Amino acid sequence: xxxxxxxxxxxxxxxxxxxxxxxxxxATGYPSLxxxxxxxxxxLQLLLKATKADDKGSNKGFEATYRKETTSFHLEKGSVQVxxxxxxxxxxxxxxxxxNYKLTFGKGTLLxxxx
Amino acid sequence: NAGVTQTPKFQVLKTGQSMTLQCAQDMNHNSxxxxxxxxxxxxxxxxxxxxxGTTDKGEVPNGYNVSRLNxxxxxxxxxxxxxxxxxxxxxxSSEWDRGPNTGELFFxxxxxxxxx
Numbered sequence: 283x284x285x286x287x288x289x290x291x292x293x294x295x296x297x298x299x300x301x302x303x304x305x306x307x308x309a310t311g312y313p314s315l316x317x318x319x320x321x322x323x324x325x326l327q328l329l330l331k332a333t334k335a336d337d338k339g340s341n342k343g344f345e346a347t348y349r350k351e352t353t354s355f356h357l358e359k360g361s362v363q364v365x366x367x368x369x370x371x372x373x374x375x376x377x378x379x380x381x382n383y384k385l386t387f388g389k390g391t392l393l394x395x396x397x
Numbered sequence: 398n399a400g401v402t403q404t405p406k407f408q409v410l411k412t413g414q415s416m417t418l419q420c421a422q423d424m425n426h427n428s429x430x431x432x433x434x435x436x437x438x439x440x441x442x443x444x445x446x447x448x449x450g451t452t453d454k455g456e457v458p459n460g461y462n463v464s465r466l467n468x469x470x471x472x473x474x475x476x477x478x479x480x481x482x483x484x485x486x487x488x489x490s491s492e493w494d495r496g497p498n499t500g501e502l503f504f505x506x507x508x509x510x511x512x513x
Contacts, residue, residue: 331500331501383500384430384442385442385502387432
């Protein structure tokens with residue numbers, strides 16, 4: 283079945299450091315790929331997405347490219363801030379039957395950015 | 398802009414007690430979901446409802462029941478709570494109409510449940 287594997291955390295960085303969080307997936311068909319972010323005490327919210335191969339999603343300085351040949355969707359940011367401290371989830375869409383879709387999530391990566 | 402509203406936010410139960418988590422969305426979405434979040438396990442899908450009148454099992458449905466009361470509301474019931482059901486529960490909704498927001502799940506703030 284479909285699955286998402288993302289790098290284990292926690293990840294601790296200093297402010298202005300470069301961030302990469304790796305995500306690889308296994309899926310049938312042509313899923314869409316997503317990164318969600320969860321700030322402390324809150325629900326998840328969409329950070330960025332890509333719907334087809336070679337698409338690049340970007341938002342708030344984060345970006346990720348849908349690489350079908352390596353089945354990857356790694357999250358990157360050139361210069362992290364303390365406010366980026368959160369849990370990041372990689373996810374893919376899958377068809378649950380008929381036209382129903384659902385998301386499969388990775389286990390999440392906790393990022394802590396120190397001043 | 399309420400979005401997805403879950404109640405209660407916190408609940409403590411004793412083993413064997415029952416309770417219902419309520420969820421309502423005001424975005425006119427067809428699809429609604431219940432996930433649980435546990436440390437080191439990420440989010441796991443319990444049940445989902447593709448549209449009003451339908452419900453389907455997700456990855457971890459045992460011990461739970463759901464009701465899609467109408468298009469807005471999707472409740473999760475624990476008939477006989479067990480300590481293994483201690484978790485944070487998230488309700489979410491989405492629209493899969495192949496428009497620009499397709500695939501974006503909108504989450505509630507979560508309900509933290511402890512079963513003693």
